[in-house]
Amino acid sequence: MQNSGAAAAPPQQQPQQQQQNQWPSILTSKPIFSTLFTLRDPKPNNKPTLLLYTFLAISLLSITFIFSLSTSSSSSSGPHSGPDPFLFPAHHAHNHRIIYDSNKANPPPPSxxxxxxxxxxxxxxxxxxxxxxxxxxxxxxxxxxxxxxxxxxxxxxxxxxxxxxxxxxxxxxxxxxxxxxxxxxxxxxxxxxxxxxxxxxxxxxxxxxxxxxxxxxxxxxxxxxxxxxxxxxxxxxxxxxxxxxxxxxxxxxxxxxxxxxxxxxxxxxxxxxxxxxxxxxxxxxxxxxxxxxxxxxxxxxxxxxxxxxxxxxxxxxxxxxxxxxxxxxxxxxxxxxxxxxxxxxxxxxxxxxxxxxxxxxxxxxxxxxxxxxxxxxxxxxxxxxxxxxxxxxxxxxxxxxxxxxxxxxxxxxxxxxxxxxxxxxxxxxxxxxxxxxxxxxxxxxxxxxxxxxxxx
Missing domain, CATH: 3.90.550 (Spore Coat Polysaccharide Biosynthesis Protein SpsA; Chain A)
Structure with a gap:
């Protein structure tokens, strides 16, 4: 419901906005950048430490990549492409999606x-x-x-x-x-x-x-x-x-x-x-x-x-x-x-x-x-x-x-x-x-x- 004045943000978009607000802290996390600089000039007597930093860097980058995929897919999905996730979180969680084969012979409906x-x-x-x-x-x-x-x-x-x-x-x-x-x-x-x-x-x-x-x-x-x-x-x-x-x-x-x-x-x-x-x-x-x-x-x-x-x-x-x-x-x-x-x-x-x-x-x-x-x-x-x-x-x-x-x-x-x-x-x-x-x-x-x- 909206008045003719300012409209409130829909409830289903709040979790996405909170997730996007966390991006700067993830992308500018100090351990990632310090690890990358360490990899450029490793010391020969710190091989266990180097391996540990390498493992942490790869793990964090993988998590960041997964987050980016989930965020882009959720933002690009249409509001009526299937059961509404705001109304039916259980359906959305179990991936109950329905594929439609619309009749291409008919023109798109007006509004x-x-x-x-x-x-x-x-x-x-x-x-x-x-x-x-x-x-x-x-x-x-x-x-x-x-x-x-x-x-x-x-x-x-x-x-x-x-x-x-x-x-x-x-x-x-x-x-x-x-x-x-x-x-x-x-x-x-x-x-x-x-x-x-x-x-x-x-x-x-x-x-x-x-x-x-x-x-x-x-x-x-x-x-x-x-x-x-x-x-x-x-x-x-x-x-x-x-x-x-x-x-x-x-x-x-x-x-x-x-x-x-x-x-x-x-x-x-x-x-x-x-x-x-x-x-x-x-x-x-x-x-x-x-x-x-x-x-x-x-x-x-x-x-x-x-x-x-x-x-x-x-x-x-x-x-x-x-x-x-x-x-x-x-x-x-x-x-x-x-x-x-x-x-x-x-x-x-x-x-x-x-x-x-x-x-x-x-x-x-x-x-x-x-x-x-x-x-x-x-x-x-x-x-x-x-x-x-x-x-x-x-x-x-x-x-x-x-x-x-x-x-x-x-x-x-x-x-x-x-x-x-x-x-x-x-x-x-x-x-x-x-x-x-x-x-x-x-x-x-x-x-x-x-x-x-x-x-x-």
Whole structure:
């Protein structure tokens, strides 16, 4: 477990560091050098002493050589090359190593960076969502906004720190200083950019960025998702978008608001100005969904700001209601660098109706069959502890309560201890979820118009 600040060194590396700290005393040991100098000019009347020094020198050099071999081999071994030595010292001591013959025909699996965020009383939902989406190749950043209690924040941190799987993988982080995120304001955009910058600083080896709120849940395993995504170009951005504004012009674009989450330490009501503004003419406004799957290169484009477009649009949408559903589609479609990388599908199952225009209606067990047939990778909006969550765990994910979803990297006995023995994290075992997702993406790509013509 790591906060956004300084991270503690993993426990399994401490013995190695202590061993490395002993090297100077071994290499500069006085008897070795005095022995070598004695050998250069031996006295004829000290043959027993010379033999003794020679024997000691050879012995010490042999020990030093053995230490160097053990140190280099331990430092070069990967964290997931077999049963984790920190979790299972007995397995490591008896040299229970497993040799894998990976399928060279399949491309290497990608990595996904997840932001899992929640609010008051969402600690249990965040932890359940973490277990349902966990994979050693991914990166995770957990966030509870300031409205959550100290007990909830402490529960999340202690659970991550005490879980042997999360502790060994070292890919689950908890944001130390939380951000306010008003869903109707622009602060969710600030949170997404802040989280992406933290994940980029922690690890650059991820390919897509996904923001999951506490009311979302996966419909496929991570092995299913990573398997399908490994065959897709890594420059694809999955974003629902449209240049047709319609009713959103009067409700989301022309009103002027002030989001208190950007400047106040405590939550207050949203401030609406009496004036309204015209639509911009310097760029086109696109609207879409607050959920999207974005590439790391695009997130770096928004954060680093080498082009002024992301900053320009950020300043415009800072005073616009529901900025998250407008900001990323507008940046993508107004950028010549990325407007040909947009897929008009976000792989999310959600239901909007006349009563739920701006926010999807809650899902329940009666929607389960439609969720499965949709081929979507995620779904929202799901209520806390709704029976449909247990149904998804049982029928789609194969997850037992309190455990992570088993994948190709899990080699233990069936049950809660399945993933306590590790294999190669790059070995994927996709199931029926990958077939549903593949069918949905093939249908999306086969119509010849999968790239957004609205952006171009």
């Amino acid at each position: 996904i960076a997840y932001l899992i965020s929640g609010s008051r009383a969402d600690s249990a939902r965040i932890l359940r969502l973490l277990h349902a989406t966990f994979h050693p190749l991914n990166q995770y950043l957990l966030h509870l906004d300031p409205s959550a209690s100290h007990a909830d924040r402490e529960r999340v941190a202690l659970t991550v720190q005490s879980n042997p799987i999360f502790k060994a993988a070292q890919n689950v982080h908890v944001m130390g200083k939380p951000d306010f995120a008003y869903q109707k304001g622009s602060s969710p955009v600030s949170l997404a950019l802040h989280a992406a910058s933290i994940l980029i600083r922690l690890n650059l080896k991820w390919d897509w960025f996904v923001c999951l709120s506490a009311d979302a849940y996966p419909l496929v395993t991570q092995d299913d998702l990573l398997h399908i995504m490994s065959f897709l170009p890594k420059e694809m951005n999955f974003v629902n978008h449209s240049s047709y504004i319609g009713w959103k012009e009067s409700r989301r674009l022309r009103p002027i608001i002030v989001d208190p989450g950007l400047y106040l330490a405590e939550g207050t009501e949203m401030f609406y100005a009496t004036q309204k503004r015209d639509l911009p003419s310097a760029f086109r406004v696109f609207t879409g969904s607050s959920f999207s799957i974005l590439t790391r290169s695009f997130m770096e484009f928004c954060i680093l700001g080498a082009d002024n477009l992301p900053r320009l649009l950020l300043m415009y949408f800072a005073n616009t209601p529901s900025s998250l559903s407008n900001y990323f589609p507008s940046v993508l479609c107004n950028s010549r660098q990325f407007n040909r990388t947009v897929i008009n599908q976000n792989l999310l199952y959600a239901i909007y109706d006349d009563r739920h225009i701006s926010d999807p209606r809650p899902l329940n067990s009666s929607d389960f069959d439609d969720m499965v047939r949709s081929g979507a990778a995620f779904a929202r909006k799901l209520q806390p502890d709704d029976p449909v969550l247990d149904l998804i765990d049982e029928k789609l994910l194969g997850r037992s309560p309190g455990s992570v979803v088993p994948g190709g990297w899990c080699l233990g006995e069936p049950g809660n201890s399945t993933c306590l023995t590790w294999g190669d994290a790059s070995i994927l075992r996709p199931g029926s979820g990958s077939q549903r997702l593949e069918k949905a993406i093939v249908k999306l790509l086969s119509n010849g118009t999968f790239r957004s013509h609205q952006c171009v």
